[in-house]
Amino acid sequence: MKFISTRGGVAPQTFEQVVLTGMAPDGGLFVPESLPGFGADEMASWAGLPYTELAFRVMSPFVGDSVPGPELKRIIEASYRDFRHRAIAPLVLSGHNEWILELFHGPTLAFKDFALQFLGHLLDHILEKRGQKVVVMGATSGDTGSAAIEGCRRCQNIDIFILHPHNRVSEVQRRQMTTVAADNIHNIALEGNFDDCQNLVKASFADQSFLPEGRQLVAVNSINWARIMAQIVYYFWAALAVGGPHRPVSFSVPTGNFGDIFAGYLAHRMGLPVRQLIIATNANDILHRCISTNDHSRHQLIHSLSPSMDIMVSSNFERLLFDLYGRDGAAIAALMDDFRATGQLKLEPGALAGARALFDSYRVDDAGTVARIRDEYQASEYLLDPHTAIGVEAGRRCRSDSATPLVCLATAHPAKFPDAVKKAGYPSDPPLPHHMADLFQRQERFSVLADDIGTVQGFIAANIS
Ligand SMILES: *Cc1c(COP(=O)(O)O)cnc(C)c1O
16 A cells, blocks of 8 residues: 555555555645545454454555564564553443543553553564664654553654653653663753753754764654544444444544544544534634634644643644545645634635534633543543543533534543643542552653753764663
């Protein structure tokens, strides 16, 4: 299978090239040239498969010959071995014909483990085969950094450097990154804010001359195709468990960069009957404004109780736009140039109608988030994390009919966000799972560096193994 850029300016690339590159050289994002499709009988025959076997069936067509079948199986098995639930992604009944899909049983207690555990193992395999070593560099304000570190901790061919803003990430999140003891893991606490971290990473990708001969940077942020691909699996998994593919299913997804819900869209395009995909946003509501009033304009960032959804612009939305505009790369390039210049984007009527045929959206602010956590706990003693609470609230508000099963994606464990949970009346810090109960006693390792590109790049060059 070949991959093309949403901006049309790159020759088709192989799976391997796409995984190693991240963003396309023309500034666009990679998408498959054509999508594989599954028939209803084939999908029905998958009901009851273990998660890893289902993952193999869903992902194989994308990977093609790049990774031999038995090797892909091994990578998938290794990727989900450290999940602390036998089902890997259990479904909990949470209301009438309504389920919560718990995606937080991985090593860092957030759904990002599904993609980043897989990406780490996949990268290591590709690099081993090529006899190559790379440097993973990224900036984080929370969940991505720890999930990336856990994903790379056993990789022989990767050094990973994650920048976080010094004293500006929550203690649980910082400790999840800084207590992983492995020689290839390097945490940098930058004396600056998250934007400063991101700017340093961007500048380093643009000019990689600070790296030793033969090394290159690899991005593991949410635009990496392999991350999207791994997330498609759990949409099939959940649908098969609640009556699909013989009846359609709806999903509500706490959304930031649009990576998670875009995987649901792909599952639908690959044949899975889906009635609604509900985009749940916090006060950073660019996508809700886009779907509801065709106002995709950039606003100031608002810091919310659901920090992993605090974004101004959702990078993966471009992938959907590409399809909505008939896969016209030139049109997307013009649209995105215009958006960068003006901060505004209005969809053409046909594109907007196309989006609305499948997507609904809802915005939940901090007060609504806290209220949902409180009500849910009072009604059932089920404790939602603030991101999941937004998904549940949006799902109930937007659901078109109660005959269609609704699956709300639970993207994080509540123990990661004690402040929000306590605001909702929970009496103490919610307990961490047992395997992490000693997180606050573990030894931390990180380097505090000045917000200076020479300092940071010098540190990286000096610490590559
Ligand atoms: C990253 C994240 C999200 C947002 O996912 P996107 O793919 O960026 O839309 C939602 N909830 C949690 C807990 C996250 O870590």
